[in-house]
Amino acid sequence: MSSSHTQTIDSQHSASLLRFMTCGSVDDGKSTLIGRLLFDTKTILADTLTQMTRTSEKRGLTAVDLSLLTDGLQAEREQGITIDVAYRYFSTGTRKYIIADAPGHEQYTRNMVTAASTANLAIILIDARKGVLTQTRRHSYLAHLVGIPHIVVAVNKMDLVNYDQAIYDKICADYLVFANEIGLAQSQIAAGNDISFIPMSALNGDMLVDRLENMPWYDGKTMIEMLEAAPSAHTEHNEPFRFPVQFVCRPHASDNPELHDFRGFMGRIESGEIAVGDAVTVLPNGYQSKVKAIQIGDAQLQSATTEQSITLLLEDEIDTSRGDMIVKSSEAQEPVKQIDAFVCWLSETPMSPARTYVIRHTTRESKAKVGAIHYKVDVNTLEEQATADLKMNDIARITFKLAQPLMVDSYNANRATGAFIIIDESSNNTVGAGMII
Amino acid sequence: MTTKQENPRQPLTHLDWLESEAIYILREVAGQCSNPVLLFSGGKDSLCILRLAEKAFRPGRFPFPLMHIDTGHNYKEVIDFRDQRAAELGERLIVRNVEDSMARGTVVLKSADESRNKHQSVTLLEAIEEFGFDCCIGGARRDEEKARAKERIMSFRDEFGQWDPKNQRPELWSLYNARSHKGENIRAFPISNWTEMDVWQYIEREKLQLPSIYFAHQRDVVMRGGSIVPVNVPLVNGEVANPVKAGEEIINMQVRFRTVGDISCTAPVISDADDVSKIVLETATSTITERGATRLDDQTSDASMEQRKKEGYF
Ligand SMILES: Nc1nc2c(ncn2[C@@H]2O[C@H](COP(=O)(O)OP(=O)(O)O)[C@@H](O)[C@H]2O)c(=O)[nH]1
Numbered sequence: 001m002s003s004s005h006t007q008t009i010d011s012q013h014s015a016s017l018l019r020f021m022t023c024g025s026v027d028d029g030k031s032t033l034i035g036r037l038l039f040d041t042k043t044i045l046a047d048t049l050t051q052m053t054r055t056s057e058k059r060g061l062t063a064v065d066l067s068l069l070t071d072g073l074q075a076e077r078e079q080g081i082t083i084d085v086a087y088r089y090f091s092t093g094t095r096k097y098i099i100a101d102a103p104g105h106e107q108y109t110r111n112m113v114t115a116a117s118t119a120n121l122a123i124i125l126i127d128a129r130k131g132v133l134t135q136t137r138r139h140s141y142l143a144h145l146v147g148i149p150h151i152v153v154a155v156n157k158m159d160l161v162n163y164d165q166a167i168y169d170k171i172c173a174d175y176l177v178f179a180n181e182i183g184l185a186q187s188q189i190a191a192g193n194d195i196s197f198i199p200m201s202a203l204n205g206d207m208l209v210d211r212l213e214n215m216p217w218y219d220g221k222t223m224i225e226m227l228e229a230a231p232s233a234h235t236e237h238n239e240p241f242r243f244p245v246q247f248v249c250r251p252h253a254s255d256n257p258e259l260h261d262f263r264g265f266m267g268r269i270e271s272g273e274i275a276v277g278d279a280v281t282v283l284p285n286g287y288q289s290k291v292k293a294i295q296i297g298d299a300q301l302q303s304a305t306t307e308q309s310i311t312l313l314l315e316d317e318i319d320t321s322r323g324d325m326i327v328k329s330s331e332a333q334e335p336v337k338q339i340d341a342f343v344c345w346l347s348e349t350p351m352s353p354a355r356t357y358v359i360r361h362t363t364r365e366s367k368a369k370v371g372a373i374h375y376k377v378d379v380n381t382l383e384e385q386a387t388a389d390l391k392m393n394d395i396a397r398i399t400f401k402l403a404q405p406l407m408v409d410s411y412n413a414n415r416a417t418g419a420f421i422i423i424d425e426s427s428n429n430t431v432g433a434g435m436i437i
Numbered sequence: 438m439t440t441k442q443e444n445p446r447q448p449l450t451h452l453d454w455l456e457s458e459a460i461y462i463l464r465e466v467a468g469q470c471s472n473p474v475l476l477f478s479g480g481k482d483s484l485c486i487l488r489l490a491e492k493a494f495r496p497g498r499f500p501f502p503l504m505h506i507d508t509g510h511n512y513k514e515v516i517d518f519r520d521q522r523a524a525e526l527g528e529r530l531i532v533r534n535v536e537d538s539m540a541r542g543t544v545v546l547k548s549a550d551e552s553r554n555k556h557q558s559v560t561l562l563e564a565i566e567e568f569g570f571d572c573c574i575g576g577a578r579r580d581e582e583k584a585r586a587k588e589r590i591m592s593f594r595d596e597f598g599q600w601d602p603k604n605q606r607p608e609l610w611s612l613y614n615a616r617s618h619k620g621e622n623i624r625a626f627p628i629s630n631w632t633e634m635d636v637w638q639y640i641e642r643e644k645l646q647l648p649s650i651y652f653a654h655q656r657d658v659v660m661r662g663g664s665i666v667p668v669n670v671p672l673v674n675g676e677v678a679n680p681v682k683a684g685e686e687i688i689n690m691q692v693r694f695r696t697v698g699d700i701s702c703t704a705p706v707i708s709d710a711d712d713v714s715k716i717v718l719e720t721a722t723s724t725i726t727e728r729g730a731t732r733l734d735d736q737t738s739d740a741s742m743e744q745r746k747k748e749g750y751f
Contacts, residue, residue: 017451084605086586087579089632096451098630101586110607117609232448246464251497259496266493268461268611297492307449309460309493322468346607360612363468421612428616430606 015093016232021100021115021148023139024125029156032202033125034088034099037224040209041090085115095228109142109379109393110346113433116146117419121230123152123223128161128199132174137182138379140175144184145342145395145435147415149193150230154223159201163214168199182382198223239306240331241272241280242409242417244362245324249311264295264311265320270362270416274312274328275303282318283325283407284335289314323364325407335405338371339420340437342411343390343398347424347431351390357431359400361420366404368422373398390432397437411435452639459486459627460493461611462590466572466625467493467500469615473572473625476561477503477530479511479519480697481647482576485636486627487522488643501574502529506560508553509536510700513673518648533564552701562598565622572615572623580632590629591615594622633695637720641713653693653711659685664704665692672700 024030088099100115102108116122122143126136143151153175161167175197179185185195199218200207206214208223221229249264274280278291293313294301304310312326320326327333345351353370375384376396390396411418422432449457463486466473475490477483490499503523507516523530535553538544543563544556565573579585589605591613606614615623628636640647658665659681668681678700681687692705693716710716 015451016448017454084587087630088586089580089630091451091632091634096632096635114607114609118611246461247468247494247500249494249497256496262496264497266464268457268464297495305447305449307454307457309457309464360614362612363465416610419610419612421609421614423614423616428614428618430608430612430614433607433609 015091015096017096017098018121018227018230018232019098019100019119020121020123020227020230021102021112021119021143022123022125023102023112023115023143024156025127025133025135026103028125028127029202030101030125033123033154033156033200033208034101036202036205036208037097037099038088038090040205041092041224085111092224092228097227109138109395110344110433112139112142113146113344114346116143116148117433119146119148120232121150121152121227122148123154126153126155126171126175128155128157128167128171131171132178134380136175137178137382140179140184141182141377141379141382144182144187147411147435151193151195152223152226153195153197155197155199156202158199158206158215159204163199163201163206165199165215165217168197168218172197196220196226198226239271239414240333240409241274241278241326241328242270242362242407242414243267243274243312243326244270244364244417245320245322245326246363248321261317262313263317264313265326266309266311267326267363268309269304269306271306271414272328272331273303273305276301279329280314280326281329281332282320283327283332284405285324286332287316287318287320288329289316289318291315323362325362325364327407333407333409335407337402337405338399339402339406339408339434340397340399341420341434342377342437343396343422343432343434345390345392345394345396345432347429348392349424349431350392351432353389356425358423358425359402359406359420359434360423361406361408362417364404364406365423366402366406368400368402371399371401398434400434408436410437452635452642455628455631455635456489456492456639458611458630459489462613462625462627463490463493463574465591465613466574466615466623469613470572470617470623472568472570473501473574474504474531474568474570475499475501475574476576477505477519477523478576478698479505479515479522479648480576481636481640481651482578482628484522484645484647485631485639485643486574486576487526488639488645489627491526499526499528502531504531504533504564504573506557506564507532507534508557508699509534509674510553510672510678512648512650512697512700513671514650515648515697516673518646522646531564531568533560533567535560538563550701552699554699554702557699558598565598570622571617572625574625574627576628577626578631578633578636579629588626588629590626592624592626593617594624596620598622634717634720637713637717641717647713648697650694650697650705651716653691653708653715655689656692656705657681657687658690658692658705659687661685665690665707666704667692667700670700 022030086101088101090097100119102111102115124139155168155171198207199215206212211222244267245265246267249266251259251262274291276291276294280291281288292315294304295311357368359366359368373387374397376387376394377384409417418436420434421430424431505519535544535556538560544559579588589608593605594600617623656667657669658667668679670678672678690707691709693708693710694705696703710719
């Protein structure tokens, strides 16, 4: 290893953060891509690399196999153990990245949905020799369903097709035809989102961190440039202020008399912004007040924004508890007792429409019963099919009736307040994931 | 609706984002669990979590006590620091000792100098049962090793404290499910998404105090099986851990610890980083993972020695 193998640091601590995911079928080059990103950004340290070199040599390889870095998954795949989403980290100095690495196999719709739920960008890998396949459609549909705003279609293994521009152009054109068919292209653009294309070789490193010389015909961004330029979650749109209360702080037992009447509503801003003096409404009860103070620890803020965990103090004494939602009075939504949603079933035990489940939406829970299963979606053909129940990896459109009112937005408008999970109270397992229509 | 051009909202910095996520997770534990506990060792990761808990719950008290499972083989500096920090915070600290489990016969060492680290889990389970805890908050991170990359933020343990990879709950969005039946237990990891670098940058930003052994200091060590092994370490109870063995040559070296744990399995690294900003720099230029540094096999240690020589450490 060269002595310049140095992680970049950011002394101002001002790097932003991007969560993204990789999707591809087995052998499309996902592990190699991740390994290459970690390697070229100097995130792989010497001891790990030594291990990888040894293993590569043992397997008779001449170069270090970068896919060994994510070999944990490989081994499991061979043994047929449940494959799961793995999270990996690297930093460029200007940005910290969290990669959700989900195996692409057909049975793993639920893993992809899980990985996609926190991702703001998806890299969809296509093998240049194979072009757009059924699984490409599946991955694209799921990325779209789970509302990933930025999709990068990466045509990999360009080295195996002589870095031929015609092949790349054809794959891009094919992809766009299909993306138009399923409405992906239109709705991505309507939502202010995007689809980009890039040719690359994960093995050689073409167009990842370095451009190299093999594809002078491509003048778009490299992979790392795309990642660096992608907006962080929630910085793109003006969303209404949504503040689910997680915990209420009432330190009245404290010996400090000043704290006797302290009543702080603690939570994370799921969307939007808030400032001291703003008129707010506490849902579902509809009490009105004004923001008196905003705090993070000891720090007093004048305003706060999406994804900040804060403590809110209100002007009036209002009885509020976990599960309530504080919103701006001008943007208050009507609590609902019925929701229509796309649901991905996650559990090996099929959904039984006769049973009562618990729906957890933000910090609030409600018992729920299935009103109707409208249809399920074949993730390969995108056909709608009638169904009476839901098995693992199925995606269906379902209406639920709720025991408690929920304060929801449509998932398309707001990923945080449009999402919910379904819990089976007998096992306490998370058995489903829902996106409100 | 304004478009993104008109209103480019400033994204949070990565440290602010990680901090906010960790606070959110701590509050979820407080909101969902009836009797949680925060595992606190005096080490850097758990010190970060204490700061996060302050930001999450002050001016109230923490909605959980702190607990340390003490192997009896911890560095005195760390134990003293642990007690001091708990006292400063005014929070309740529970200490349960592996040595008590040994006295009860629930922990049996194969030999007197066997590492007690892995036996901590027995004492932990005994404490969970004693207090009826339904959730233990810990400082583990996914970047620590490959096998941890798939660990959940809320990780489910059965009645025997076992982690069954097939029985883990999918985690979507930030909708964490920390429910458990009686006897079962959740392990919550608020800094799962942090790297070693993030931890050091946070310590630097928040000006957190740390036990002295994290910083470069002179120490008697020997080379044992390719590792730097601290010897003749005075313990809290007046005994001495890791006595030097016949034929070993004691070297006095400038070292620091990247992790602090049971003396028998925590090796220091050679370093002259005596403050946090130097450690941040050293972490950035480090060529060895945190775990690799504590258990060096011959070959890697050769490579890293070579590397350090090149960089002028000797
Ligand atoms: N020639 C070539 N081979 C590649 C490229 N990317 C990956 N591979 C190889 O394809 C195989 C599968 O790659 P891997 O990363 O394990 O795929 P995964 O199953 O998607 O994680 C490995 O043998 C890689 O070395 C590439 O860009 N060019």
